[in-house]
Each structure stands twice: as structure tokens, then as C-alpha cells.
Amino acid sequence: MPRETWLDVRRHGIGSSDAAAAVGLNPYQSQLELWMHKSGKAELLPAVDPSDETSPMYWGTLLEPIVAAHYTKRTGNRVRRVNAVLGHPRIPWMLANIDREVVGASDVQILECKTAGINGAKLWRDGMPEYVQLQVMHQLAVTGKQAADVAVLIGGQELQVHRIERDETMIAQLIALEEQFWGWVHRGEEPPADASENADTALRCLYPQDSGETVDLSEDITASHAFHQLVEIRQWMSDWEVQEALLKHQIQQRMGNASRASFSSGSISWKRSKDGQSFDATRFQQDHPHLAASYMQRKPGSRRFLVQTGGAGESSD
Template structure:
């Protein structure tokens, strides 16, 4: 069961963000589980421990909020199921670190009171909703059901502004048990002010690039002994990548040889294509040689940190 932690009606956005730092919300669940493509657990930990600067809501989040009423009304129009809008930040009685901010509540004919969740998605992500629901949203609504004790959730999505879909998700005790364990462990890191371990996700790599964008010239440190095992892991993975890359290139070369001048080849239910593609690109080398002043005016200097492992001399 849940208790009301705060009313979110007319609550300023920055105040709402402060309340969210008092626990783990539904949209945080996929980050804690390490499957979020855009945020790493360490980045979430920094947010919960007030180590990240304030950020305004992005365009996608803004329009998702603006379209929430439209999605809610369309769901009622199509199903006849009325949705009660909720403006409350809920907290689990049994697991106080688990918070929930529901888009609404409605009645299921079998399960009774349940959750309503409204989503919007770009047309580019339409494939993620084909006969399925993205994993991060599955975790989000299961998190909400853990907080509220409800048995189900209606989740709706407006895709590309012109495609509307909805599904009903039943409570899954196995997923909920996993969430309680992982979120509890994560919240222990927050309370102890100790960061969780980084993983191999793109979000973690992005976090490191943004956290440490520049190296101090000529600076040098002695790495701990645990670095030896990580170096071995890295080099073994590179060997595997090189092996599979060569196998991939060999298969590609042989298929191209089979195609010859043909653009398309078919076998069983597979379609192999080798198409001609024309692109216009700026010849920076020629521009620099013939118009150096113009080149310097419009050239952008970018920097990044190159990672490598070599044998010390």
C-alpha cells in the first residue's frame, strides 16, 4: 500500500525534482536495472545525491506532459473506461525508498482499481511498440504496482501524433521482487554516499565522457592491482572482436561476390542488398588549400579522449 507524500497539483517543476530525490521513481527503475539507454546508474546516483546541476525539462518531456490529457481522453473515448487524474506523489509503506507519480487511476472489470499510464513516442520508435511494450516502461509500471499494491495497469501511447495504442499489463510478482531488491541496494548506495559500480552500457560510457571531458597534460598515476584483471578482460574482448570482425567481413565479401553487379539477392526468407549510394561531402582538404581564410572561419575544432592500452617501455 502507498501513502501520499506530497500533492503535485500546481507544484513548480524544480520543487517536483527535489521531491523525486527522496526516493526512486518509476522512470528510475530501468536505470537502476541497467537497461536504460540514456542514463547510467552512477549518473542517477549523482542526481539523487545532489551532485548534478539543475536541468530544465527537455522538449520530449514537455510535450509528453502537454499531451497527457489528450491521451487520457482518447483512451476513455475508445474504451469507455473513465480515468481519474491523480496529482500526488506516493510512497510505499513497506519500502519507503520507492515512489510513484501516477498519470491516473481507473477501474478494471476483473482487477478493480488499477493504474493508468500515458506515453507519447516519435514515429521513429513505432517499431518498439509493435505487439510489445518497451522494457523500460514494463519496469516503470511494475514499480508503480509495487508501490500501490494494484493488480494491473492500462498503458497507452500516442505514436508520431497519429497512431494510438493501448495495452493492459498484469502485476508480475517476480519482476516486482527483483525491483525491490535492486532498488533497495541502489538506495543503500545513495544513503551511504558511495557510487555504484559502472557497467558496460553506452549510458555509462557517455557519463564518463561528460564527467571527465579533458585530460591533464602529462599527468600520471599508479593504478591499483585490480587494473591488471580489467586490462586482461579488455584485451581478451578485443581479440574476440577482431576475430568476429574478420569473420563478418569474410561473409560480406563472399556475398558481394555472389551479387556482382546486381543490387538485390534473395535466399529463403532473407533479402541481401548492395546498393549504390551517392552523397555530397565537403572537400575540406581542397577548401583549406584554396581558401584558407574561409576554411579557418567555418572550421570547428572538436576534442575527445582516446583510450588505449600499450606495453610500457
């Protein structure tokens, strides 16, 4: 089916690639961003170009047939595509796409193909990452199958094959947590934001413009507790920054003109960088105002988060 149709079908349920994000365990996507996709608010998010050659998703799709072919070469297991969105027989919102079906093997029925580049490879150092385990367990839950292999191409040259067996306890826990997430979608209720950059992006896309109004949260126990904790933590961070600067300056003073200092547990380098050049935009605007104006671009403003306490000034991020 066309990509837009496929995306629309997926919007009406939780797919296997959504599983880890739905339970808050995807390092690349927050619950809040996934909720936006499922709640019809995806257009508020930065657009994703499936043809972007710098995207891991692009290369994962391109290399999937190669990973599948080398899995067959490595294991002898034959595979075939499954060109359908699969659904759980009893849970209507539980969907799955599988990369390949393993044909004629008694011990494994599903193949999931992955690629890991420079940044993603570290997540595979200790075996299959948790977010991939959840994706595959979701597939086993939907299909009723007993086992799946995950073939991952690391750095374009190392193929690893990991086996994951059906775990009924894990499946029950996964379904319960996914059901909670789907409840948020059904009720139009935002899931709680986490500490990730992805959640920060989602919040800025959901609420890009302030209204000028003031909301009184003094009686909101949860929000008030978060505010007091935030103030305490920022003060703690400020105190530690002062201490960090003091220790740094003590060492710099002791080093003097030395380039390096060695210690029993490590070393410090303090070297002058090479001279560089910078463009003097202010002077250019003064000397060539009309020319500079023709190159100016409008930069959208963004909301600043300022924390103010009684008589203590403010801090922002």
C-alpha cells in the same frame, strides 16, 4: 509545483519512472546516469530541454491528456489527475507519480499513459515492455493498489490498453534491488557501468579530463580480469574482421561487374552510388585564411581510450 521543485523532490528518492533504471533494466537510461541525478551530479550531464519538440518526452507530456481521454472513451472508466508526489508508507525513499487515478472501478485503480513513436513502437510488439512493467509495479507498491492499466498510443493512431496486476513476489524483488541502488546513492558509491551508450556518456561527463597520473591496477583482480578479457575480445574481433573482409572480397571478385548476386538464403547488392560534392575546407583556408578564421569554432577535446599490450601496439575506440 514548478518543474525545478518537482525535480528536487524526486532527487530524494526513487520514483516510479526511475524504477527500471535503478535495477539496470531501462533501455533509455543506465544506472550510472540515474545515480548522477540522485547524487547531485546532474549538472555534469548534457542539459535536457523540456520544450524540445524533437524529444519523445515533449510529445508524451503533450499527448498525455488525449491518451487519458481516449482510455475513458474505450473502457468507460473515469479518471482524474493526482497532483502530488506519493510516498511509500514505510520506505521513505520510495516515491511515485501516477498519471491518473481510475475512479469508481473495482478492478483497476491506476492509469499510466504512454506514447510510442517510430523508434519506440518496436518495444511494444510483444506486449508491455519490461521497463514499463517495473514502473507500474513500483506505483502499485507505493500506493498499495491492486491493478493498473497502461494506455499506449502507438504511432499516433493505435491505442492499446494493457492490464498489470499486483505481484507481491515481483514487488519484493524490485524493492530489494532498488534498495541496493539507493545504498549506492547514500554512500556516494558509483554503481557498476553497463555496456550502453548512456553509460558511456555518463562516464565521459563524470570524468571529462584526465590528470596525467598513472594508476596501478595490476593488483586489482576485477580490473585486471576485465583488461585481459578486453585484450582477448579485441583480438577476436580483429581476427573476425579479417575473415569478414576475405569473404566479402571473394564474393566481389566473383560478381565482377554484376549489380546484384542472389543466393539460396539471400542476396547482395554492389552498386556505384551517385557522384557527390564535398567542401574542400583545407583549400578554402589556404585561399581565404582570414575569412576562414572568422568562422572557426572551438571544439572541446575528449578522452581517448587506448589499449596497449607488451610489444603489440595499441588500439582505441
